[in-house]
Amino acid sequence: MNVKKYLSKATIHFLIIVYIVFLLFPLVWVVSSSLKSTPEIYSGSPTILPQQITFDHYISVIEGQQVFLTMWNSVIVGIVSTILVLLIAVPSAYAMVRYKSIINSGILGWILVSQIFPVILVMIPLYVLLRYMGLTDSLVGLTLIYVVWSLPFVLWMMHGYVKSIPIELEEAAVIDGANRAQVIFKVLMPLLLPAIGASALFAFISAWNEFFFAFVLMKSPALATLQVELARYTGMEGQARTGPLAAASVIATIPSIILFVFMRKWLTTGLVSGALKG
Amino acid sequence: MDFIKKKKHTLYSKKEIGQIQLLFPVILLVSVFSLFPLLRGIYLGFTDYRLGDAISFNGFDNYAQLFNDEYFWDSFKIGMIWTFIVTALQVSLGLGLALLLNNKIKFVALYTVLILIPWATPPIIRGILWRQMYEPNAGAVNILLTDLGLITAPINWLTSFEYVIPAVIVAGVWGEISKAAIFLLAGLQTISNDLYEASKIDGAGLWDQFWHITLPVLKPVLAAIVSLTFMWNFNTFGIIWVLTQGGPGGMTRLPMLAAYEEGFRYGYIGYAAAIGNVMVIILSLMLFMYIRVQLRERKES
Numbered sequence: 001m002n003v004k005k006y007l008s009k010a011t012i013h014f015l016i017i018v019y020i021v022f023l024l025f026p027l028v029w030v031v032s033s034s035l036k037s038t039p040e041i042y043s044g045s046p047t048i049l050p051q052q053i054t055f056d057h058y059i060s061v062i063e064g065q066q067v068f069l070t071m072w073n074s075v076i077v078g079i080v081s082t083i084l085v086l087l088i089a090v091p092s093a094y095a096m097v098r099y100k101s102i103i104n105s106g107i108l109g110w111i112l113v114s115q116i117f118p119v120i121l122v123m124i125p126l127y128v129l130l131r132y133m134g135l136t137d138s139l140v141g142l143t144l145i146y147v148v149w150s151l152p153f154v155l156w157m158m159h160g161y162v163k164s165i166p167i168e169l170e171e172a173a174v175i176d177g178a179n180r181a182q183v184i185f186k187v188l189m190p191l192l193l194p195a196i197g198a199s200a201l202f203a204f205i206s207a208w209n210e211f212f213f214a215f216v217l218m219k220s221p222a223l224a225t226l227q228v229e230l231a232r233y234t235g236m237e238g239q240a241r242t243g244p245l246a247a248a249s250v251i252a253t254i255p256s257i258i259l260f261v262f263m264r265k266w267l268t269t270g271l272v273s274g275a276l277k278g
Numbered sequence: 279m280d281f282i283k284k285k286k287h288t289l290y291s292k293k294e295i296g297q298i299q300l301l302f303p304v305i306l307l308v309s310v311f312s313l314f315p316l317l318r319g320i321y322l323g324f325t326d327y328r329l330g331d332a333i334s335f336n337g338f339d340n341y342a343q344l345f346n347d348e349y350f351w352d353s354f355k356i357g358m359i360w361t362f363i364v365t366a367l368q369v370s371l372g373l374g375l376a377l378l379l380n381n382k383i384k385f386v387a388l389y390t391v392l393i394l395i396p397w398a399t400p401p402i403i404r405g406i407l408w409r410q411m412y413e414p415n416a417g418a419v420n421i422l423l424t425d426l427g428l429i430t431a432p433i434n435w436l437t438s439f440e441y442v443i444p445a446v447i448v449a450g451v452w453g454e455i456s457k458a459a460i461f462l463l464a465g466l467q468t469i470s471n472d473l474y475e476a477s478k479i480d481g482a483g484l485w486d487q488f489w490h491i492t493l494p495v496l497k498p499v500l501a502a503i504v505s506l507t508f509m510w511n512f513n514t515f516g517i518i519w520v521l522t523q524g525g526p527g528g529m530t531r532l533p534m535l536a537a538y539e540e541g542f543r544y545g546y547i548g549y550a551a552a553i554g555n556v557m558v559i560i561l562s563l564m565l566f567m568y569i570r571v572q573l574r575e576r577k578e579s
Contacts, residue, residue, distance in 0.1 A: 009383055016378050016389050019371075023396050023456065026407040029418045033410060042416050088303045095300035103301060110308065115506075116561050117316055118513045120537040121554035124547055125318035126311065128329075148311040155304065209400035211516040212534075216542055227402045227516075234406060234520050242410060249406045253399050260398035261391055264460070 027253070034058065034246035041242055057247035067248050069222065070229040077139055077225065078207040081146035085154050085203045086196060088147070093158035094188070098167070108159070111152040119212055127216060137219045145213050150203040157202070161195035162188075201263040205256060226252050320558075323551035333548075340552035350553065352528055353536040354560075360447065360532055361512045367451045368511075369504055372458025377492075379459070380466045390460075397456035405520025408449035412436050437526045446521055446530050450514065458503055465499030466492070501572050505565055512561060533557050 007015075029048070033041055034057050036050040061067050096104045126145070127136065135141030165188065173187045214225040224232070230252060233245050323340060327333045344350050375393065379386060399407070411418050412435040420432045435445040473491050482490070493500075515534040518524065524531035524539075531539075533553060541550025 012378055012381055012383055013385075016375070019375050019378070019455075020389065020392050023393060023452065025418070026411050026452065027395060027399070030407050030410055044415070046416060046421065048418075088307065091300045092304045103298075103305070107301070107304065107308070110313070114312060114316070115509060116558060116565070117319075118534065118537070118554055118557045118561075119515075120534055120541065121319035121323075121551060121558065122312065122315045124322060124541055124551050124554070125315040127542075128318075128547075129311075129315060144311065148307050151304070151307065205398075209402075211400070211402050211519075212538075215519075216538075227400055230406060231402050231516070231520050234409060242413070242416065245406060246410060249403045253403050256398045256400060257395055260394050264390070264394055 030246045031250055033242060034250050036243065038243050057243035058251075060244050061247045061251065064244070066221070066229060067226070067251065070224045070226045071252070073139060073223060074208055074226040077143050077146060078204045081143045081150070081207050082200050082203040084143070084147045085150050086200060089151060089154045089158050089199065090192070090196060093155055093162045094184075096155075096159055097162040107155070111156055114152060123213065123216060130217065136217050137223060138217075139223060142214060142217055142225070145217070146203075146207040146210065149210070149213070150206045153206075154199045154203055157199055158192075158195060161192060165191050198263050201259050205259050205263075208256060319551050320555060322548055323555040325548040325551075327548040327551075329545050329547055336548070340549055341556070343549070344552060344556065349528065349531075350536060353531045353533050354556075356443070356530060357512060357533040359443070360450070360514070360530075361508060363447055364450045364454065364511045364514075365504065365508045367447070368454040368458050368507055369462075369500070371451070371455050372503075373462050373500075375455065375459040376462035376466055377488075379463050390463075393456050393459060395456070396453050397460070399453060401453065401516035402520055404449065404453040405517040408445075408452070408517075409436065409521060411449075412445055436522050439526060439529060442522060442526060442529050446518060449521060450511070450517060453517065454507065454511075458507060461503050462496070462499065465496050469495045497572075501568075505568060508564065508568075509561055512557065 032048060032050050035053045035055070036046070037052065037054050037056065040046065040051060096107065130136045130141045130145075133141070135144065169187055169191075170183050173183050178186065209227065210225075211227045211231065214228045215231065218224050218228055221229075230245070230248060233241060233248070322333070324335060324337060325333050326336045326339070379389060379393075396404070412420075414420060414432045414434045417435075419435065420429070423429045424432070433441060435441050469492065473495070474487055477487055477491060513534055514532055515538065518530055518532055518535060522530045524535045534557075537550045537553040537557070540546045540553060
């Protein structure tokens with residue numbers, strides 16, 4: 001709908017900017033706090049922008065090391081789970097599209113049904129299972145959970161993308177004498193690369209942002225993820241903590257924002273096309 | 279759905295064992311870490327299991343106990359209030375934003391990137407941002423309201439019985455508007471402009487167009503967003519945990535927080551699983567009713 005014909009351009013810009021001010025203000029406020037000195041934060045009449053910029057809080061976060069240690073844990077778990085989920089999902093999506101059988105409907109049906117169940121119901125027996133396997137409070141266990149956690153959506157996305165590739169392309173390659181491996185690596189991979197990129201970003205961000213599983217599973221401070229570490233700070237947030245916590249939050253948010261901006265083109269494709277077809 | 283449609287192609291005409299091999303990891307992982315835990319979770323809801331103890335089936339005892347559990351009813355009530363209000367605000371504000379962004383005006387690309395930012399912010403950080411906004415003495419909210427002359431003494435938003443619910447709702451909606459807006463914008467972009475041109479010739483106004491073209495065409499996307507956000511919001515944990523840990527006095531103890539505390543703080547695994555089961559039933563009922571209304575409307579029109 002073109003609102004433009006009824007509202008002036010200026011009004012549209014104005015309304016969008018009202019939204020943006022609301023949506024960005026909390027972040028601006030915290031970025032600003034992270035750059036203010038502690039006395040300025042509690043001066044009684046703080047301003048939106050810092051009167052004097054100081055990097056003390058960032059320095060104290062970096063020197064404290066714990067934030068960087070946990071950030072490193074998050075990066076490792078994120079990258080490993082992303083690679084694993086792609087190794088599993090890409091061939092599976094291909095198999096599901098090209099060889100049609102009852103298993104496919106089973107898997108796709110499961111992906112949808114599993115969305116209804118609250119995490120707590122999965123978490124309880126999973127915790128018991130992982131404890132039995134000795135994988136609670138272990139980055140291996142957490143990585144495994146994140147693979148299973150992002151698998152349904154990645155599989156759903158990849159399934160859609162593989163389906164959009166005409167089978168005639170592959171048949172033509174076979175007629176030209178290509179074997180199965182060549183069909184996959186020379187014909188399919190180049191076409192699927194953007195979809196794989198989008199899935200990778202999605203899987204990484206899911207792991208980076210996830211809190212509940214990590215919170216329940218990871219008990220040693222040295223093995224915590226960044227989200228767990230930051231949540232722990234809020235429990236004991238005193239006056240002096242506002243600045244460092246603001247700085248740590250800014251550091252933790254930057255990777256997510258960068259990755260989101262990269263994958264925004266693909267964010268909607270899966271859900272919207274799914275909704276329109278279903 | 280179209281994946282069931284059968285297509286005969288020469289290259290893949292014969293069934294190959296390859297499919298099972300390729301699907302094996304998915305089937306294994308899903309069975310062991312998703313299907314099994316879920317079924318097991320449902321079962322544990324009918325036991326009195328505590329971590330380390332033997333499991334014994336106790337039928338509907340947990341549910342009888344839940345029925346008389348005041349804390350559970352409070353948590354259920356606040357869960358419903360939270361889910362309905364956050365979903366309604368998120369979808370309607372998101373739709374408004376999507377309609378504004380769906381115009382050929384300058385800076386739309388820049389606006390879209392800026393709007394993504396709250397969505398990109400992890401739930402825990404959203405909680406931290408709003409804790410700092412609501413900070414009684416140095417938070418932006420109190421300073422702003424004092425400057426505007428709306429309040430005279432600072433309000434302790436997150437510990438006040440009166441204000442805590444609106445305060446957490448604002449924080450919750452803030453982080454979720456972008457998601458709804460971006461999905462709805464993608465839906466809006468599928469609507470052909472010819473429809474609007476034609477209706478304009480027929481003399482339709484802005485409201486007519488919205489009501490008779492945009493809404494009906496957008497309905498499948500809107501229905502998907504409403505159901506998904508409803509489920510996600512009903513299962514909220516992280517942001518509330520950081521903002522209030524369920525306080526003050528359990529006023530913001532959403533069902534997920536209640537289940538977490540029963541299961542992992544006090545060790546009543548069976549009871550926590552029972553809360554999980556009740557949540558599944560409630561969500562399924564809600565979705566069922568919603569889908570029925572949707573289908574009936576589709577039939578009528």
